[in-house]
Amino acid sequence: MHTIIEPFRIKSVEPFAITTEDHRRRALAAAHWNLFALRAEDVMIDLLTDSGTGAMSARQWAAIMLGDESYAGSSSFFELEQVVRDLTGYRHVFPVHQGRAAERILFTLLVDRSKTVPNNAHFDTTRANIEFLGGTALDFPSAGASDFAHAAPFKGDIDLAALRTFLANAPVGAVPFGMMTITNNRMGGQPVSLANLRAAAAAYHGHGVPCFLDAARFAENAWLIKQREPGQQQRPLRDIAHELFRLADGCLISAKKDGLVNIGGILALNDDALAARVRELLILTEGFPTYGGLAGRDLAALAQGLREVLDEDYLAYREASARYLADALERLDVPIVKPAGLHAVYVDARALLPQIPPHELPGQALCCELYVRGGIRAVEIGTLMFGRSNPATGETVPAEADLVRLCLPRRVYTQSHVDWVVETFAQVVRDRARLRGLRIEEQPRYLRAFTAKLRPVAAPVGVANERSRP
Ligand code: F0G
Numbered sequence: 076m077h078t079i080i081e082p083f084r085i086k087s088v089e090p091f092a093i094t095t096e097d098h099r100r101r102a103l104a105a106a107h108w109n110l111f112a113l114r115a116e117d118v119m120i121d122l123l124t125d126s127g128t129g130a131m132s133a134r135q136w137a138a139i140m141l142g143d144e145s146y147a148g149s150s151s152f153f154e155l156e157q158v159v160r161d162l163t164g165y166r167h168v169f170p171v172h173q174g175r176a177a178e179r180i181l182f183t184l185l186v187d188r189s190k191t192v193p194n195n196a197h198f199d200t201t202r203a204n205i206e207f208l209g210g211t212a213l214d215f216p217s218a219g220a221s222d223f224a225h226a227a228p229f230k231g232d233i234d235l236a237a238l239r240t241f242l243a244n245a246p247v248g249a250v251p252f253g254m255m256t257i258t259n260n261r262m263g264g265q266p267v268s269l270a271n272l273r274a275a276a277a278a279y280h281g282h283g284v285p286c287f288l289d290a291a292r293f294a295e296n297a298w299l300i301k302q303r304e305p306g307q308q309q310r311p312l313r314d315i316a317h318e319l320f321r322l323a324d325g326c327l328i329s330a331k332k333d334g335l336v337n338i339g340g341i342l343a344l345n346d347d348a349l350a351a352r353v354r355e356l357l358i359l360t361e362g363f364p365t366y367g368g369l370a371g372r373d374l375a376a377l378a379q380g381l382r383e384v385l386d387e388d389y390l391a392y393r394e395a396s397a398r399y400l401a402d403a404l405e406r407l408d409v410p411i412v413k414p415a416g417l418h419a420v421y422v423d424a425r426a427l428l429p430q431i432p433p434h435e436l437p438g439q440a441l442c443c444e445l446y447v448r449g450g451i452r453a454v455e456i457g458t459l460m461f462g463r464s465n466p467a468t469g470e471t472v473p474a475e476a477d478l479v480r481l482c483l484p485r486r487v488y489t490q491s492h493v494d495w496v497v498e499t500f501a502q503v504v505r506d507r508a509r510l511r512g513l514r515i516e517e518q519p520r521y522l523r524a525f526t527a528k529l530r531p532v533a534a535p536v537g538v539a540n541e542r543s544r545p
Contacts, residue, residue: 091118180360185252193250197214228304242281252324256289287327333381396483397483431510
């Protein structure tokens with residue numbers, strides 16, 4: 076048999092309203108063409124993020140009922156601690172409410188203005204938490220990672236030569252720890268190879284620098300190693316995941332991804348002295364170390380999620396879902412970041428809509444059109460998110476690329492939902508020459524993508540296309 080099927084049945088459903096284009100056009104205008112300002116009930120297929128949006132299993136819901144809500148010494152904590160120790164091998168396990176809480180706690184203890192933290196590529200919150208403390212966050216993406224059209228198996232790798240040169244020249248004590256993000260979300264959700272992680276960890280350790288994994292999507296990375304890295308095909312997946320963690324000295328995990336839960340995170344490490352300091356800070360800001368800002372039921376659901384996520388049938392299905400979407404988009408000549416990872420398919424909106432210059436936000440224009448046409452919510456990762464306004468001239472300095480991320484929540488949407496997304500794209504591709512850009516009317520000083528108000532440069536996106544249809 077060649078068909079890869081969902082290795083689960085649906086036991087509980089969450090209806091959503093099938094809306095009309097008219098309704099969505101009005102909702103989009105009311106949201107000032109910013110999809111973060113939409114009410115979720117006005118969205119049909121929400122591909123904004125894979126974070127905290129997955130469906131829990133029957134066993135996880137059962138665990139919710141069994142969660143121990145004791146303030147101290149909760150049995151759900153000890154269950155989670157055992158699962159994380161078995162998975163990672165790290166001695167100290169701290170629950171936190173989500174990934175960025177782990178970042179804030181670890182970085183507060185180790186980063187100040189004199190410190191620099193290297194990574195294959197920092198996720199936004201990771202970078203922001205380092206910079207908030209005055210530190211410097213450095214990215215060392217591998218050569219070729221920004222060549223979207225070129226498919227290579229491990230485009231998430233760190234550039235080892237650049238990392239080694241940096242470490243050799245860094246002043247003593249300036250690098251408190253190094254990081255590796257698996258999978259590399261900033262660079263299109265691309266995986267890191269075992270060989271690259273092994274070499275990066277060795278480079279860090281050679282300079283006495285501990286290595287921390289940002290392991291939000293560790294299971295997806297382990298799966299892609301098993302699929303793509305020579306010599307790894309026969310290994311049990313758990314073994315590969317275990318080696319990833321063993322190569323490093325600790326990890327930060329946003330459990331809202333491969334933890335298969337809607338909220339939660341983990342900070343785990345080996346260093347006893349550092350763990351003692353983490354514990355103090357955790358009590359100060361997150362809660363007692365046996366709950367870390369979560370309810371006992373959250374800990375129990377997470378322990379169960381971590382038991383489930385390395386199931387090879389589940390990961391095969393997940394890879395097949397992403398590939399199904401990516402292949403269909405390619406057949407429509409939609410330029411995508413290749414190869415598709417597991418958690419998202421990224422579309423190169425600048426290449427798809429060459430008539431819209433970067434400062435008129437081609438990525439956001441595509442997101443708006445996908446919403447109007449299909450009720451789909453995607454996210455722009457481009458000039459709206461990362462471009463800057465030149466304070467002298469007021470002009471927008473474009474981001475390196477204008478991508479649109481179509482994220483796949485775990486175990487939520489079926490193949491016909493994905494077919495709907497593909498059909499929507501087919502319409503957009505057919506009419507793409509008519510799409511127009513947007514301009515920013517109002518924006519905050521920081522993180523403008525979340526709250527900026529926009530307006531179409533010509534007629535409202537979608538409206539012009541609609542009227543000019545035969
Ligand atoms: N690290 C990575 C690689 C992430 O992708 C995220 C979140 C975080 C850390 C922060 O974790 O949200 O639990 O505090 N990524 C989400 C996304 C928001 O949409 O990609 P958090």
